Amino acid sequence: xxxxxxxxxxxxxxxxxxxxxxxxxxxxxxxxxxxxxxxxxxxxxxxxxxxxxxxxxxxxxxxxxxxxxxxxxxxxxxxxxxxxxxxxxxxxxxxxxxxxxxxxxxxxxxxxxxxxxxxxxxxxxxxxxxxxxxxxxxxxxxxxxxxxxxxxxxxxxxxxxxxxxxxxxxxxxxxxxxxxxxxxxxxxxxxxxxxxxxxxxxxxxxxxxxxxxxxxxxxxxxxxxxxxxxxxxxxxxxxxxxxxxxxxxxxxxxxxxxxxxxxxxxxxxxxxxxxxxxxxxxxxxxxxxxxxxxxxxxxxxxxxxxxxxxxxxxxxxxxxxxxxxxxxxxxxxxxxxxxxxxxxxxxxxxxxxxxxxxxxxxxxxxxxxxxxxxxxxxxxxxxxxxxxxxxxxxxxxxxxxxxxxxxxxxxxxxxxxxxxxxxxxxxxxxxxxxxxxxxxxx
Numbered sequence: 097x098x099x100x101x102x103x104x105x106x107x108x109x110x111x112x113x114x115x116x117x118x119x120x121x122x123x124x125x126x127x128x129x130x131x132x133x134x135x136x137x138x139x140x141x142x143x144x145x146x147x148x149x150x151x152x153x154x155x156x157x158x159x160x161x162x163x164x165x166x167x168x169x170x171x172x173x174x175x176x177x178x179x180x181x182x183x184x185x186x187x188x189x190x191x192x193x194x195x196x197x198x199x200x201x202x203x204x205x206x207x208x209x210x211x212x213x214x215x216x217x218x219x220x221x222x223x224x225x226x227x228x229x230x231x232x233x234x235x236x237x238x239x240x241x242x243x244x245x246x247x248x249x250x251x252x253x254x255x256x257x258x259x260x261x262x263x264x265x266x267x268x269x270x271x272x273x274x275x276x277x278x279x280x281x282x283x284x285x286x287x288x289x290x291x292x293x294x295x296x297x298x299x300x301x302x303x304x305x306x307x308x309x310x311x312x313x314x315x316x317x318x319x320x321x322x323x324x325x326x327x328x329x330x331x332x333x334x335x336x337x338x339x340x341x342x343x344x345x346x347x348x349x350x351x352x353x354x355x356x357x358x359x360x361x362x363x364x365x366x367x368x369x370x371x372x373x374x375x376x377x378x379x380x381x382x383x384x385x386x387x388x389x390x391x392x393x394x395x396x397x398x399x400x401x402x403x404x405x406x407x408x409x410x411x412x413x414x415x416x417x418x419x420x421x422x423x424x425x426x427x428x429x430x431x432x433x434x435x436x437x438x439x440x441x442x443x444x445x446x447x448x449x450x451x452x453x454x455x456x457x458x459x460x461x462x463x464x465x466x467x468x469x470x471x472x473x474x475x476x477x478x479x480x481x482x483x484x485x486x487x488x489x490x491x492x493x494x495x496x497x498x499x500x501x502x503x504x505x506x507x508x509x510x511x512x513x514x515x516x517x518x519x520x521x522x523x524x525x526x527x528x529x530x531x532x533x534x535x536x537x538x
Contacts, residue, residue, distance in 0.1 A: 116143035119510050119517055121490075129485070132509050132521050133492035137306070137339050137455065140366035141415045142510040148371050151411035155404050164401050171406035178413055179376060182348045184357040187378040191393070192401040196338035197231030199362035199375040200300070204235060205395045207298045207332045207360060210383045213390035216330075219297040223287055223331075226258040227308040227498055230300060230336055239300055242308045244499040257291060259283040261305065262314040265448045265459075266467050277315030285325045298332040298360075303350035304452050306339040307494045310459060310504030311451030319354035332359040332383075338375070342366040343416045343511055345453035346426040353452065359383060369412045372405040421511040428513050429453040435522040436507065443529050445470065445538050454511060459496055459504040472501035480532045481505060489524040 097109055111123035119142050121129045134140060141148070155171055162169050176190040183190075191206070193199050204222055211219040224230060226241035234253045240246060241258050262280035264273060271279065288296050299322065305312030326333040335358035340350035344366050351358055360379045368374030387393050399405070416422060429452070436449045436458050447461030460480070462470045470476045477493035480503070484491050496502035507525070509517060532538070 118142045118144070119513055127488065129488050129490055130509070130517065130520055130524070132484075132489050133506055134366075134508050134510050135370055136365070136492065137344065137506065137508045138365045138368075139370040140342060140344060140511050141369050141412055141421065142512045143370070145369075145371075145411075145415060147415060148369070148408055148411040151407045152371065152404055155407035159403055162403060163398075164396075169401065169403040169406070171403040171410060172401035175406040175410045175413075178410060179363075179378065182413070182417075183361065183378045184349070184351065186357070186380045186382075187361065188381050189379065189384040191377040191379075192406065193364070193375040193377065193397055194373040194399050194402075194405070195375050196362070196364035197233040197236045198397055199338060199364050199377055200231045200239065200336055201233060201235040202377045202395060203334050203336075203360045203362045203379075204239070204298065204300070206377060206379055206383065206387065206393060207334065209387045209390070209393060209395075210332070211297055213386045216294075218294045219330075221291055221296050222256050222334075223284065223291075223296060223299045224256060224258055225261040225301055227261055227496075228258075228302065229306055229308040230302075231338075240308075242499045244495075257287055259287050261309050261312060262318055263309065263312060264315060265450065273315040274317045277317030277319075278321055280314065281318045281321035281325065284322055285328075288325070288329050288331060293329040293331070296329065296331050298334050299326055300334040300336055302336045302338075302340060303354070303356075304340045304345055304455050306455075307492070307506070308496075308499070310457035310494065310496050310506060311455050311508075313450055313452055316354060319356050323356055326359075334358060334360045334362065336362050338362055338364040339366075340455060342369075342413070343422045343425060343453075344455050344508070346422055346429060347453075348422070350452065367412070368405060368409055371408045371412065372402075373399070374405045374409050416511065419512075424513075425453045425511045428515065428518060429456065431515055432456060432507065432509075432513075432518045432521065435518060439522070439526065439529065442526070443533065443538075445533070446529075454508050454513070455506070456508060457504050457506045459502070469497055469502040474536060476532070476536070477503035477505070479536070480528060483531050484524060484528040487524050487528055489521060489528065491525070 114124045180188045224239040228241045230236045230239040238253045238256045264276045341363040364375030440446045448459045481493040492506035496504040
C-alpha cells in the first residue's frame with residue numbers, strides 16, 4: 097500500500113473501498129463486508145439506494161448551490177416541511193446544518209439566544225452527562241464527557257457541568273429499575289440547585305446512548321422525571337438525536353418511545369444516511385419566534401440548506417416512511433437483540449446487551465458479578481473489532497468506562513436489514529468471539 101497524504105486519528109490503514117450496495121461493501125480486492133454498524137451509525141437505508149441517487153442527480157441538473165441569503169430553494173423548503181410534519185408537536189421550524197457537531201452547537205446557541213431575548217442573561221450553563229458524546233468542536237466538546245477527547249483541550253474551552261449517565265447495569269443497590277431511573281433523574285435536580293437555577297440554560301441528553309455509553313437506555317421513569325425537572329426550573333431540554341433520530345430506534349425520534357416533547361432537537365447522521373453531509377435542529381415555535389423577534393438567530397453555516405443535500409434528505413425520508421423501515425427496525429432489531437443476548441450464555445465475558453431498535457451494543461467484562469472491565473491493556477475493543485473485520489463484519493468499538501477502559505461494541509446494521517442478515521451477523525460475530533477468547537485465554 098503506497099504512502100497516504102491523508103491523516104486522521106491514527107496511522108491505521110484499511111483497504112480501498114471499491115463499491116457498496118445495500119448492507120454490503122466491497123474493497124478493491126473483491127472482499128465483501130457486511131456493514132454491521134452502518135458506518136458510524138449513518139447509513140440507515142443502506143448503500144447506493146437508486147431512488148436517493150436519482151433525486152440527487154435530478155437536483156444536480158438544476159442547481160448545486162444557492163446561498164440562503166440570495167435564494168430560497170425548493171428542496172430545502174420541502175424537506176423542512178417534511179421534517180416538521182414528523183417532529184413533535186410545536187416543532188414547526190427547521191434549521192439545517194451539515195453534521196452532528198454543528199447541530200449540537202446550533203441547538204445550544206439557539207437556547208442561549210432565547211434566554212437572552214427573554215432577559216435571562218444569567219442562564220449560560222448547559223448540563224450534560226458523564227460519560228457522553230455530543231461532538232468534537234469546542235462548543236460540543238464542552239458538553240462531551242469522554243476523557244481521551246476532552247483532556248488535551250480542556251484549557252481551551254469552558255467546561256460544562258455533568259451528572260452521571262444512568263448506567264443502571266453497573267449498580268449493585270437494591271432499588272428497582274423504576275427507582276433507579278428516578279434516582280438518576282433527581283441528580284439533575286440536585287445539580288441545578290447546586291449551580292443556581294438562574295444560571296442553568298439547558299440539559300442535553302441522548303435518549304439512547306451513542307458511542308460513549310454504547311446504546312444505553314435509561315429506565316422508563318427517567319425520561320418524564322427529567323422533563324418535569326426542566327419545566328420546574330425553566331431549563332430547556334435538548335435531545336441530541338444525532339444518532340437516534342430518523343428511525344434508528346424504530347420511531348422517527350427516540351423521544352417518541354417515552355412521549356417526551358423536548359424543547360430543541362438535534363439531528364444528523366441517518367438524516368443524510370451517508371449520501372450527503374446533512375443535519376438539522378428543530379425547536380418549539382415560541383423559542384424560534386422569540387429569537388427572530390429579538391433580531392434574528394445570530395448563527396449559520398455556508399452549506400446550510402444546500403439543495404443537493406436537502407434533495408437527498410427528502411429522498412431518504414421517503415424511503416424510510418414509504419417502505420416501512422421504522423417498522424422493520426423494530427422487528428429486525430428485536431431479533432438481533434435476542435441473538436446478542438443469546439451470546440451471553442456462550443461467552444462468559446459478555447456482561448451486558450442493551451439498546452433499542454437497531455441501535456444495539458454489547459459490553460465485555462472480566463466478571464459478570466462485579467461488572468469489572470477486562471484489563472485495559474488487553475485492548476479488547478480493538479482486537480475483537482479487527483477480528484470481525486477480517487472475517488467480513490464491521491462493528492463499532494469504543495471504550496465504555498470514560499474512554500480509557502472497558503469495551504463495548506455497537507451493532508447497528510442498516511434499517512433495511514433482514515432476518516437473513518441478522519443470522520449472518522450473529523454467525524460471524526460468534527466466530528469472532530471464539531477466536532478472541534482463544535487468543536486471550538478467556
